Amino acid sequence: MLKFSGGGESPPPVNIWVESKQKFTLKKKMSDQLNKPLEIWIKEDLLLPGVRPAPLLMHLSPPDTNPQLQFWNLLRDKLPEVVKIHRFTDLADAGKIVVTPHFISSYYGLHKEAELNKFRRQVLGSKRTLVTFANCLECQAYPGEILFASATYRDKKEKSIPTPPWIYDLGEKVNMPKPSIPTVGFVGNVEYPSRLNTLILRYIKFSDSMVNWMACNLFVNRNLNLGMRRLIARLVRKKIIKEVRKAKNLQISVIERKGDFFSLPVEERNRQRAEYIENIENNAYILAMRGDDNGCYHLGEVMSAGRIPVFIDTNKSLPELRGMKWEDFCVIVPFSEVHRIGDYVQAFHDKLSDDDFAEACRKSRAAFDQLLPHNFVLSSLEIIAKSTN
Structure with a gap:
């Protein structure tokens, strides 16, 4: 503590008073901002009829009746x-915060990505804040864009x-007792039919280190x-399934699929979906891994069911x-170590008593609840509000 030469306490230097006042002003401004609705602007031309809106605009669509949604x-x-929400057609009429009305993946699915990306650049060029949700699409944020x-x-x-990879809530399944042998399940695509990919794989052999580099590289x-x-x-996925099948200490239930699930006839989709859910219900541990992109919808569904994900980490x-770690309820296996997947699952399993196993399953569901949109999105409003200060 600073002292006068006479022994008394000295007042803080002027620059400290100024800095404190600036912090107080900013905090008050933030508090005032968060105590009233956050004003956001959307471009009319970018609204897609019949397409699920981005999370910040979800109240523009009718309520979901599907129990899993x-x-x-x-x-x-x-x-x-x-x-x-304010709507505009001319960017000059927009306020400080502009929100892309739908997930970026929706525009790509309709081949409107060029129009969208042009608009994103225009918004940022106008010095406004742009908020975008990409979902599981590989997408690089533009400088200054808030991209979820x-x-x-x-x-770096x-x-x-x-x-979070929001898709479906399977509902917490009936509590499963800790099995004597770790039971590991998986149902999903392992092959992606493509003439080009088949041709490449016919003539090129990829080493494990090359696959690891490609899978983990931004x-x-x-x-x-x-x-x-x-x-x-x-x-x-071929590598992961091969290694899990080789693990002698695991009881596995793996169903490999290929092709596009959503292009199947309705009856077959329903059958495969039921088979997928049954696999999650019947196994304590469920493989969760990347697909086309470095996201994993499967991870969220496994957590929603209160099962323990075996997450294959591709960087x-x-x-x-809040209040817990992923390692509390999730077996995390670096992809470079996937040949030791049996060891990782066994080590996690062995450290758990019956009660600890039940607690890990409970935490898996609790983490899913914590990351649901009404918790995650609303807590993100502060990030967005700060961008205008």
Whole structure:
């Protein structure tokens, strides 16, 4: 503590008073901002009829009636209190915060990505704040853009905010007692049919180190088209399934599929979906791995069921959790170590008593609840509000 020569306490220097006042002013401004609805602007021309809106606009769509999607209604109920939406056709009429109306993946699916990306650049060029949700699409944030994405990397060049892979809530399944032998399940694509990929694999043999580099590298994945990323997904998934089948200490239940699930007839889709859910119900541990992109929808569904994910880590940045760690309920296996997957699962399993196993399953579901849209998105409003200060 500073002292006068006479022994008394000295007053703080003027610059400390100024700095403190600036911090107080900023905090008050933030508090005032968060105590009233956040005003956001959307461009009319970018609204896609019949397409699910981005999370901040979810209340513009009718409530979900599908039991596995009703968690979105919790966000819908909250949004009118915390955001105020304005529409514009001319960017000059927009306010400080502009939100892309849908997930970026929706525009790519309709081949409207060129129009969208032009608009993103225009918004940022106008010195406005742009907020975008990419979902599991490989997408690089533009400088100054607030991009929420599920396909992310632990890389200094990664500017996206790690976001939960929202898809379905399977509902917490009947509690499973700890099995004597770790039971590991998986149902999903392992092959991605493509004439180009088949031709490449016929003439090129990829080493494990090359596959690991491709799967974990931000630059590679952000610059390859979907067809080439599907080659990576095939190599990654084939390797993982091969190694889990070799693990003698695991009781495995693996169903390998190929092709596009959503192009199947309705009856077959329903059958495969039921088989997928049954596999999760019947196994304590479920494989969760990347696909076309470095995201993993499967991870969220496994957590929703209260099962323990065996997450194959391809340098993915996961969303932050409050009051718990991913390692509390998740077996994390670096892809470079996937040949030791049996050891990783066994070590996790052996350290758990019956009660600890039940607690790990409970934490898996609790983490899913913590990352639901009404919790994650609403807590992100502060990030967005700060961008205008």
